[in-house]
Amino acid sequence: MQAKNMFPNVYLIVGVNSDELTHSKKGRTVMIESERYEAVRHCRYVDEVVRDAPWQLDDEFLNKHKIDFVAHDEIPYEFDSGDDVYAELKERGMFAATERTEGVSTSDLVARIVRDYDIYVRRNLARGYSAKELNVSFLNEKKFRLQNKMEELKDKSKRVMENIGEKRFDMLQKWEEKSRDFIDAFLLLFGRDGRLSHIWSESKGRLMQAFSPPSSPHREGSPPSSNEDITRRTKIQKTH
Numbered sequence: 001m002q003a004k005n006m007f008p009n010v011y012l013i014v015g016v017n018s019d020e021l022t023h024s025k026k027g028r029t030v031m032i033e034s035e036r037y038e039a040v041r042h043c044r045y046v047d048e049v050v051r052d053a054p055w056q057l058d059d060e061f062l063n064k065h066k067i068d069f070v071a072h073d074e075i076p077y078e079f080d081s082g083d084d085v086y087a088e089l090k091e092r093g094m095f096a097a098t099e100r101t102e103g104v105s106t107s108d109l110v111a112r113i114v115r116d117y118d119i120y121v122r123r124n125l126a127r128g129y130s131a132k133e134l135n136v137s138f139l140n141e142k143k144f145r146l147q148n149k150m151e152e153l154k155d156k157s158k159r160v161m162e163n164i165g166e167k168r169f170d171m172l173q174k175w176e177e178k179s180r181d182f183i184d185a186f187l188l189l190f191g192r193d194g195r196l197s198h199i200w201s202e203s204k205g206r207l208m209q210a211f212s213p214p215s216s217p218h219r220e221g222s223p224p225s226s227n228e229d230i231t232r233r234t235k236i237q238k239t240h
Contacts, residue, residue, distance in 0.1 A: 003071035013051025
């Protein structure tokens with residue numbers, strides 16, 4: 001984006017080195033050359049991609065592609081001899097310096113891949129790639145597959161514990177509801193104003209009536225009882 005906005009009406013050409021040249025100059029690449037060509041081609045700021053670009057630009061290459069300026073960061077990029085690859089272009093005023101983006105570096109990306117190598121290999125083995133495709137030894141393959149199995153077991157155990165936790169919470173809620181219902185029923189039955197208290201009061205009243213019956217009234221004209229007759233006779237004798 002910096003190179004595209006350096007001058008008005010810029011036609012941006014990006015040269016991409018081949019795998020063979022890059023391996024000989026810098027070492028192994030993460031992406032193969034065809035992937036790198038396509039990645040650059042899909043950048044919206046790029047107007048043209050030059051495949052198999054040379055490591056050091058000469059006049060023939062510059063004239064062929066009608067290049068006016070070459071953009072790169074200003075830090076010297078050393079060649080085999082130790083000289084800066086862009087030294088001649090800088091002297092001729094054909095070099096346009098760009099600024100490095102803080103925190104973005106291909107070396108950092110490679111370092112991250114190397115650091116997390118085991119994770120990437122395990123993930124790709126789980127996806128179905130063979131050990132041969134990933135350039136992994138037999139022992140390392142078995143080690144990574146065992147680690148994957150252990151991770152699966154750990155995840156399953158975690159899910160089981162989470163499910164148990166949810167069910168336990170539901171059980172506690174139901175127990176609280178049932179216990180409240182039980183307490184309410186107990187108080188309704190055995191409380192001071194409960195049904196059992198009323199039943200006991202009614203039963204006690206009936207028992208008292210059964211053991212202490214009221215005196216039954218006698219009808220008019222009915223013969224008096226023997227006690228009444230004796231009392232009357234006594235009163236008569238006292239009168240005489």
